[in-house]
Amino acid sequence: MPTSSSDYTLGERICKARDIAGLSTAQLARRLGIKTATLHSWESDRSEPRSNKLVLLAGVLNVSPTWLLVGRGAPPVAEEQTTADIDNMRVALDRVQRHAQALADEIAVLQERLNGS
Known part of the structure; x- marks a missing residue:
């Protein structure tokens, strides 16, 4: 079982941050302007977002691109x-x-x- 953010895959970190943000896959995909299937591919580690989508994804999820990519930096925090x-x-x-x-x-x-x- 992963013990730190860096132990998770990119897809797992995307999924974790999306859950903490309280967004469904459909809601997040809509905000990113992508298909839900594309987001599912990212979350299941079958593909990775391009750099421009990664930066947009990080912004929507309120995390750094570095945290998404390698798990370094501040993890997502649930809103008040x-x-x-x-x-x-x-x-x-x-x-x-x-x-x-x-x-x-x-x-x-x-x-x-x-x-x-």
């Missing part, structure tokens, strides 16, 4: 979470906490019943 993402996480956390409390209450009742027997 939006307010909506944070609100959704708070709602989910609240729901899980209420469920956990209900389970804790049920456990306490069952323990009392067992201890009372």
Whole structure:
């Protein structure tokens, strides 16, 4: 299993950066002005982008061309979470906490019943 960015192939780095950018292959291909099949070929290491597309790809993915080519330099970083993402996480956390409390209450009742027997 790769341990650093330089252990990945060019295709793996493109795929990783695309995932972190939150783009589908179709979305990234559209932004680059290429066919989705071409991007699939790059990501599966069947072909490599020309230098002009590599520079454009790096810009769209917010990484350096050097990182894409050889894995040296700053790796891609996920964008900050939006307010909506944070609100959704708070709602989910609240729901899980209420469920956990209900389970804790049920456990306490069952323990009392067992201890009372």
